[in-house]
Amino acid sequence: VGGTAFYYQALFEGILTDEMPRDRDLERAMERAWESGGAQALYEELKSVDPLAAARIHPNDRRRILRALEVFRLSGRPVSLWYEAGSKKETSLCPLYLGLYRCRESLRERIARRAAAQFASGFADEVKGLLEMGYDETCPALQGFGYRELVMYHRGRISLEEALERDIKATRAFARRQMTWFRKFAPALWYDVSRSETDEITRQVMVLWENQLKVVRFP
Known part of the structure:
Protein backbone atom coordinates (compact mmCIF):
# COMPACT_ATOMS: atom_id res chain seq x y z
CA VAL A 1 0.00 0.00 0.00
CA GLY A 2 1.47 3.34 -0.94
CA GLY A 3 1.58 6.14 -3.44
CA THR A 4 3.92 7.61 -6.03
CA ALA A 5 6.78 8.14 -3.59
CA PHE A 6 6.79 4.46 -2.63
CA TYR A 7 6.85 3.45 -6.29
CA TYR A 8 9.91 5.64 -6.84
CA GLN A 9 11.59 4.19 -3.79
CA ALA A 10 10.87 0.62 -4.84
CA LEU A 11 12.09 1.21 -8.39
CA PHE A 12 15.22 3.26 -7.75
CA GLU A 13 16.32 2.08 -4.31
CA GLY A 14 15.14 -1.51 -4.51
CA ILE A 15 13.04 -1.24 -1.36
CA LEU A 16 10.31 -3.83 -1.73
CA THR A 17 7.77 -5.30 0.64
CA ASP A 18 6.47 -8.22 -1.36
CA GLU A 19 7.40 -10.59 1.46
CA MET A 20 4.57 -9.36 3.69
CA PRO A 21 2.21 -12.25 4.49
CA ARG A 22 -1.26 -12.57 3.01
CA ASP A 23 -4.19 -14.82 3.87
CA ARG A 24 -7.30 -14.58 1.70
CA ASP A 25 -9.51 -16.29 4.29
CA LEU A 26 -8.48 -13.80 6.98
CA GLU A 27 -8.94 -10.97 4.50
CA ARG A 28 -12.51 -12.06 3.73
CA ALA A 29 -13.29 -12.50 7.44
CA MET A 30 -12.19 -8.96 8.21
CA GLU A 31 -14.17 -7.66 5.23
CA ARG A 32 -17.28 -9.28 6.70
CA ALA A 33 -16.53 -7.79 10.11
CA TRP A 34 -16.19 -4.34 8.55
CA GLU A 35 -19.43 -4.70 6.58
CA SER A 36 -21.34 -5.83 9.67
CA GLY A 37 -20.56 -2.60 11.49
CA GLY A 38 -17.14 -3.27 12.95
CA ALA A 39 -15.26 -0.51 11.13
CA GLN A 40 -14.62 1.58 14.25
CA ALA A 41 -13.49 -1.44 16.27
CA LEU A 42 -11.07 -2.48 13.55
CA TYR A 43 -9.60 1.00 13.33
CA GLU A 44 -9.22 1.10 17.11
CA GLU A 45 -7.43 -2.25 16.93
CA LEU A 46 -5.01 -0.81 14.38
CA LYS A 47 -4.39 2.22 16.62
CA SER A 48 -3.48 -0.09 19.48
CA VAL A 49 -1.15 -2.43 17.55
CA ASP A 50 0.34 0.03 15.05
CA PRO A 51 -0.22 3.69 16.01
CA LEU A 52 2.20 4.89 13.32
CA ALA A 53 0.19 3.25 10.54
CA ALA A 54 -3.10 4.39 12.08
CA ALA A 55 -1.89 7.99 12.12
CA ARG A 56 -1.27 7.84 8.36
CA ILE A 57 -4.48 6.04 7.42
CA HIS A 58 -7.90 7.70 7.30
CA PRO A 59 -10.46 5.98 9.59
CA ASN A 60 -12.65 5.26 6.55
CA ASP A 61 -9.88 3.78 4.42
CA ARG A 62 -11.07 0.19 4.64
CA ARG A 63 -8.55 -1.29 2.22
CA ARG A 64 -5.45 0.04 3.99
CA ILE A 65 -6.78 -0.54 7.52
CA LEU A 66 -7.64 -4.17 6.80
CA ARG A 67 -4.36 -4.80 5.00
CA ALA A 68 -2.37 -3.38 7.92
CA LEU A 69 -4.30 -5.54 10.38
CA GLU A 70 -3.92 -8.60 8.17
CA VAL A 71 -0.14 -8.19 8.14
CA PHE A 72 -0.01 -7.71 11.90
CA ARG A 73 -2.26 -10.66 12.71
CA LEU A 74 -0.24 -12.98 10.48
CA SER A 75 3.25 -11.81 11.40
CA GLY A 76 2.87 -10.19 14.81
CA ARG A 77 4.80 -7.26 13.34
CA PRO A 78 3.31 -3.80 12.62
CA VAL A 79 3.10 -2.97 8.93
CA SER A 80 4.89 0.33 9.63
CA LEU A 81 7.97 -1.68 10.65
CA TRP A 82 7.78 -3.72 7.46
CA TYR A 83 7.93 -0.54 5.42
CA GLU A 84 10.61 1.02 7.61
CA ALA A 85 12.90 -1.98 7.40
CA GLY A 86 12.03 -2.88 3.84
CA SER A 87 14.22 -5.32 1.98
CA LYS A 88 16.83 -3.47 0.00
CA LYS A 89 17.78 -5.16 -3.22
CA GLU A 90 20.54 -4.30 -5.62
CA THR A 91 19.52 -2.15 -8.57
CA SER A 92 21.45 -1.27 -11.71
CA LEU A 93 19.47 1.93 -12.25
CA CYS A 94 21.22 5.29 -12.03
CA PRO A 95 18.43 7.85 -11.68
CA LEU A 96 18.69 11.59 -12.20
CA TYR A 97 16.34 13.18 -9.68
CA LEU A 98 14.72 16.42 -10.84
CA GLY A 99 12.01 18.19 -8.89
CA LEU A 100 9.65 21.10 -9.52
CA TYR A 101 8.30 23.22 -6.69
CA ARG A 102 6.69 26.56 -5.94
CA ALA A 186 19.02 12.86 -2.88
CA PRO A 187 20.98 14.13 -4.56
CA ALA A 188 18.23 15.94 -6.44
CA LEU A 189 18.03 19.19 -8.39
CA TRP A 190 15.03 21.35 -7.61
CA TYR A 191 13.58 24.07 -9.82
CA ASP A 192 11.32 26.84 -8.53
CA VAL A 193 8.65 27.16 -11.22
CA SER A 194 7.23 30.27 -9.55
CA ARG A 195 10.43 32.18 -10.32
CA SER A 196 11.79 30.63 -13.51
CA GLU A 197 10.41 30.46 -17.03
CA THR A 198 9.27 27.02 -18.17
CA ASP A 199 11.39 27.17 -21.33
CA GLU A 200 14.54 27.91 -19.33
CA ILE A 201 13.88 25.05 -16.91
CA THR A 202 13.28 22.73 -19.86
CA ARG A 203 16.57 23.78 -21.45
CA GLN A 204 18.51 23.15 -18.23
CA VAL A 205 16.87 19.77 -17.73
CA MET A 206 17.68 18.68 -21.28
CA VAL A 207 21.35 19.62 -20.80
CA LEU A 208 21.48 17.58 -17.59
CA TRP A 209 19.77 14.64 -19.28
CA GLU A 210 22.18 14.67 -22.22
CA ASN A 211 25.14 14.75 -19.82
CA GLN A 212 23.62 11.87 -17.86
CA LEU A 213 23.37 9.77 -21.01
CA LYS A 214 27.07 10.26 -21.64
CA VAL A 215 28.12 8.69 -18.34
CA VAL A 216 25.47 6.02 -17.77
CA ARG A 217 26.24 2.55 -19.05
CA PHE A 218 23.24 0.57 -20.19
CA PRO A 219 23.22 -3.23 -19.82
Whole structure:
Protein backbone atom coordinates (compact mmCIF):
# COMPACT_ATOMS: atom_id res chain seq x y z
CA VAL A 1 0.00 0.00 0.00
CA GLY A 2 1.47 3.34 -0.94
CA GLY A 3 1.58 6.14 -3.44
CA THR A 4 3.92 7.61 -6.03
CA ALA A 5 6.78 8.14 -3.59
CA PHE A 6 6.79 4.46 -2.63
CA TYR A 7 6.85 3.45 -6.29
CA TYR A 8 9.91 5.64 -6.84
CA GLN A 9 11.59 4.19 -3.79
CA ALA A 10 10.87 0.62 -4.84
CA LEU A 11 12.09 1.21 -8.39
CA PHE A 12 15.22 3.26 -7.75
CA GLU A 13 16.32 2.08 -4.31
CA GLY A 14 15.14 -1.51 -4.51
CA ILE A 15 13.04 -1.24 -1.36
CA LEU A 16 10.31 -3.83 -1.73
CA THR A 17 7.77 -5.30 0.64
CA ASP A 18 6.47 -8.22 -1.36
CA GLU A 19 7.40 -10.59 1.46
CA MET A 20 4.57 -9.36 3.69
CA PRO A 21 2.21 -12.25 4.49
CA ARG A 22 -1.26 -12.57 3.01
CA ASP A 23 -4.19 -14.82 3.87
CA ARG A 24 -7.30 -14.58 1.70
CA ASP A 25 -9.51 -16.29 4.29
CA LEU A 26 -8.48 -13.80 6.98
CA GLU A 27 -8.94 -10.97 4.50
CA ARG A 28 -12.51 -12.06 3.73
CA ALA A 29 -13.29 -12.50 7.44
CA MET A 30 -12.19 -8.96 8.21
CA GLU A 31 -14.17 -7.66 5.23
CA ARG A 32 -17.28 -9.28 6.70
CA ALA A 33 -16.53 -7.79 10.11
CA TRP A 34 -16.19 -4.34 8.55
CA GLU A 35 -19.43 -4.70 6.58
CA SER A 36 -21.34 -5.83 9.67
CA GLY A 37 -20.56 -2.60 11.49
CA GLY A 38 -17.14 -3.27 12.95
CA ALA A 39 -15.26 -0.51 11.13
CA GLN A 40 -14.62 1.58 14.25
CA ALA A 41 -13.49 -1.44 16.27
CA LEU A 42 -11.07 -2.48 13.55
CA TYR A 43 -9.60 1.00 13.33
CA GLU A 44 -9.22 1.10 17.11
CA GLU A 45 -7.43 -2.25 16.93
CA LEU A 46 -5.01 -0.81 14.38
CA LYS A 47 -4.39 2.22 16.62
CA SER A 48 -3.48 -0.09 19.48
CA VAL A 49 -1.15 -2.43 17.55
CA ASP A 50 0.34 0.03 15.05
CA PRO A 51 -0.22 3.69 16.01
CA LEU A 52 2.20 4.89 13.32
CA ALA A 53 0.19 3.25 10.54
CA ALA A 54 -3.10 4.39 12.08
CA ALA A 55 -1.89 7.99 12.12
CA ARG A 56 -1.27 7.84 8.36
CA ILE A 57 -4.48 6.04 7.42
CA HIS A 58 -7.90 7.70 7.30
CA PRO A 59 -10.46 5.98 9.59
CA ASN A 60 -12.65 5.26 6.55
CA ASP A 61 -9.88 3.78 4.42
CA ARG A 62 -11.07 0.19 4.64
CA ARG A 63 -8.55 -1.29 2.22
CA ARG A 64 -5.45 0.04 3.99
CA ILE A 65 -6.78 -0.54 7.52
CA LEU A 66 -7.64 -4.17 6.80
CA ARG A 67 -4.36 -4.80 5.00
CA ALA A 68 -2.37 -3.38 7.92
CA LEU A 69 -4.30 -5.54 10.38
CA GLU A 70 -3.92 -8.60 8.17
CA VAL A 71 -0.14 -8.19 8.14
CA PHE A 72 -0.01 -7.71 11.90
CA ARG A 73 -2.26 -10.66 12.71
CA LEU A 74 -0.24 -12.98 10.48
CA SER A 75 3.25 -11.81 11.40
CA GLY A 76 2.87 -10.19 14.81
CA ARG A 77 4.80 -7.26 13.34
CA PRO A 78 3.31 -3.80 12.62
CA VAL A 79 3.10 -2.97 8.93
CA SER A 80 4.89 0.33 9.63
CA LEU A 81 7.97 -1.68 10.65
CA TRP A 82 7.78 -3.72 7.46
CA TYR A 83 7.93 -0.54 5.42
CA GLU A 84 10.61 1.02 7.61
CA ALA A 85 12.90 -1.98 7.40
CA GLY A 86 12.03 -2.88 3.84
CA SER A 87 14.22 -5.32 1.98
CA LYS A 88 16.83 -3.47 0.00
CA LYS A 89 17.78 -5.16 -3.22
CA GLU A 90 20.54 -4.30 -5.62
CA THR A 91 19.52 -2.15 -8.57
CA SER A 92 21.45 -1.27 -11.71
CA LEU A 93 19.47 1.93 -12.25
CA CYS A 94 21.22 5.29 -12.03
CA PRO A 95 18.43 7.85 -11.68
CA LEU A 96 18.69 11.59 -12.20
CA TYR A 97 16.34 13.18 -9.68
CA LEU A 98 14.72 16.42 -10.84
CA GLY A 99 12.01 18.19 -8.89
CA LEU A 100 9.65 21.10 -9.52
CA TYR A 101 8.30 23.22 -6.69
CA ARG A 102 6.69 26.56 -5.94
CA CYS A 103 7.36 28.96 -3.13
CA ARG A 104 5.09 28.31 -0.16
CA GLU A 105 2.79 31.31 -0.59
CA SER A 106 2.35 30.70 -4.31
CA LEU A 107 1.51 27.05 -3.71
CA ARG A 108 -0.97 27.84 -0.92
CA GLU A 109 -2.73 30.36 -3.15
CA ARG A 110 -2.94 27.98 -6.12
CA ILE A 111 -4.33 25.19 -3.93
CA ALA A 112 -7.04 27.50 -2.62
CA ARG A 113 -7.94 28.71 -6.12
CA ARG A 114 -8.07 25.18 -7.48
CA ALA A 115 -10.35 23.95 -4.69
CA ALA A 116 -12.66 26.96 -5.06
CA ALA A 117 -12.87 26.38 -8.82
CA GLN A 118 -13.77 22.72 -8.28
CA PHE A 119 -16.53 23.60 -5.82
CA ALA A 120 -17.86 26.25 -8.20
CA SER A 121 -17.96 23.76 -11.08
CA GLY A 122 -20.50 21.33 -9.66
CA PHE A 123 -18.27 19.24 -7.38
CA ALA A 124 -20.97 19.03 -4.71
CA ASP A 125 -23.53 17.81 -7.25
CA GLU A 126 -21.10 15.15 -8.48
CA VAL A 127 -20.65 13.78 -4.96
CA LYS A 128 -24.40 13.93 -4.32
CA GLY A 129 -24.96 11.85 -7.45
CA LEU A 130 -22.44 9.25 -6.30
CA LEU A 131 -24.13 8.97 -2.91
CA GLU A 132 -27.52 8.56 -4.58
CA MET A 133 -26.05 5.73 -6.67
CA GLY A 134 -25.26 3.85 -3.46
CA TYR A 135 -21.62 4.71 -2.87
CA ASP A 136 -20.61 5.75 0.65
CA GLU A 137 -17.63 6.72 2.81
CA THR A 138 -16.10 3.25 2.54
CA CYS A 139 -15.54 3.68 -1.19
CA PRO A 140 -11.84 4.53 -1.80
CA ALA A 141 -12.78 7.05 -4.50
CA LEU A 142 -14.80 9.03 -1.95
CA GLN A 143 -11.84 9.36 0.39
CA GLY A 144 -9.95 11.72 -1.90
CA PHE A 145 -9.52 15.41 -1.22
CA GLY A 146 -12.81 17.25 -1.48
CA TYR A 147 -14.84 14.07 -1.80
CA ARG A 148 -14.72 13.13 1.87
CA GLU A 149 -15.50 16.71 2.90
CA LEU A 150 -18.47 16.88 0.53
CA VAL A 151 -19.75 13.55 1.81
CA MET A 152 -19.80 15.11 5.28
CA TYR A 153 -21.62 18.13 3.82
CA HIS A 154 -24.30 15.98 2.23
CA ARG A 155 -24.65 14.03 5.48
CA GLY A 156 -25.49 17.33 7.19
CA ARG A 157 -22.40 17.33 9.38
CA ILE A 158 -20.73 20.48 8.05
CA SER A 159 -21.63 23.44 5.84
CA LEU A 160 -20.52 23.80 2.23
CA GLU A 161 -18.19 26.64 3.22
CA GLU A 162 -16.60 24.47 5.90
CA ALA A 163 -16.21 21.61 3.41
CA LEU A 164 -14.26 23.93 1.11
CA GLU A 165 -12.04 25.18 3.93
CA ARG A 166 -11.34 21.64 5.12
CA ASP A 167 -10.49 20.57 1.58
CA ILE A 168 -8.02 23.45 1.21
CA LYS A 169 -6.44 22.75 4.60
CA ALA A 170 -6.07 19.01 3.93
CA THR A 171 -4.58 19.57 0.47
CA ARG A 172 -2.05 22.08 1.81
CA ALA A 173 -1.02 19.64 4.54
CA PHE A 174 -0.63 16.90 1.94
CA ALA A 175 1.54 19.16 -0.22
CA ARG A 176 3.84 19.77 2.76
CA ARG A 177 4.12 16.03 3.42
CA GLN A 178 4.88 15.39 -0.23
CA MET A 179 7.76 17.86 -0.22
CA THR A 180 9.16 16.31 2.95
CA TRP A 181 8.95 12.85 1.39
CA PHE A 182 10.45 13.73 -1.97
CA ARG A 183 13.36 15.61 -0.42
CA LYS A 184 14.56 12.19 0.75
CA PHE A 185 15.51 11.46 -2.85
CA ALA A 186 19.02 12.86 -2.88
CA PRO A 187 20.98 14.13 -4.56
CA ALA A 188 18.23 15.94 -6.44
CA LEU A 189 18.03 19.19 -8.39
CA TRP A 190 15.03 21.35 -7.61
CA TYR A 191 13.58 24.07 -9.82
CA ASP A 192 11.32 26.84 -8.53
CA VAL A 193 8.65 27.16 -11.22
CA SER A 194 7.23 30.27 -9.55
CA ARG A 195 10.43 32.18 -10.32
CA SER A 196 11.79 30.63 -13.51
CA GLU A 197 10.41 30.46 -17.03
CA THR A 198 9.27 27.02 -18.17
CA ASP A 199 11.39 27.17 -21.33
CA GLU A 200 14.54 27.91 -19.33
CA ILE A 201 13.88 25.05 -16.91
CA THR A 202 13.28 22.73 -19.86
CA ARG A 203 16.57 23.78 -21.45
CA GLN A 204 18.51 23.15 -18.23
CA VAL A 205 16.87 19.77 -17.73
CA MET A 206 17.68 18.68 -21.28
CA VAL A 207 21.35 19.62 -20.80
CA LEU A 208 21.48 17.58 -17.59
CA TRP A 209 19.77 14.64 -19.28
CA GLU A 210 22.18 14.67 -22.22
CA ASN A 211 25.14 14.75 -19.82
CA GLN A 212 23.62 11.87 -17.86
CA LEU A 213 23.37 9.77 -21.01
CA LYS A 214 27.07 10.26 -21.64
CA VAL A 215 28.12 8.69 -18.34
CA VAL A 216 25.47 6.02 -17.77
CA ARG A 217 26.24 2.55 -19.05
CA PHE A 218 23.24 0.57 -20.19
CA PRO A 219 23.22 -3.23 -19.82
